[in-house]
Amino acid sequence: MAEIAYAACAITAGLCAWLLLRAFMRSRFRLLLWGGLCFVGLTLNSVLLIFDKMVFPALDLSVFRLSMGLVALLVLLTGLILDGDA
Template identity: 45%
Template sequence: MAFTIYTLCALTSLACAVLLLASYRRTRHRLLFWSGWSFVAMTVNNLFLVLDKIVFPDPDVNLLPVRLIAALVSMLLLLYGLIYEKE
């Protein structure tokens, strides 16, 4: 059950990233660019979550630091786009 939920979260993040970046290609609004790349990083974060919890459930393998870095990068990309990009 957890594998299904984690996978659906990763696919949803990927779908959002694809849609945002496709919209950026059409309109060239910079906020769509930063939002799209933020969702790419969220997708990577979700993939690491699947790896950490499902593929490598062994307590010796801990991908939490990598997941936190991916989440930080995602939020920093979105924050940069929200603060510095002007219409």
């Protein structure tokens, strides 16, 4: 049952990233770009979770997973700071 939840999270984050980046390509509103890049990172985070828990259960990939999540959120935070005054 956990496999379904992990896959659903990865698919949902990937879909959000795709929709945000597609909207950015149409409107060129930069906040959509930052949000889309954040969700790309969150998608990779979810994929790493699948690899960590199901594909390579003997390896501990938690440091890579948490680092990817941190980088994804830092990208969004950077975008909010840079585009906050515009």
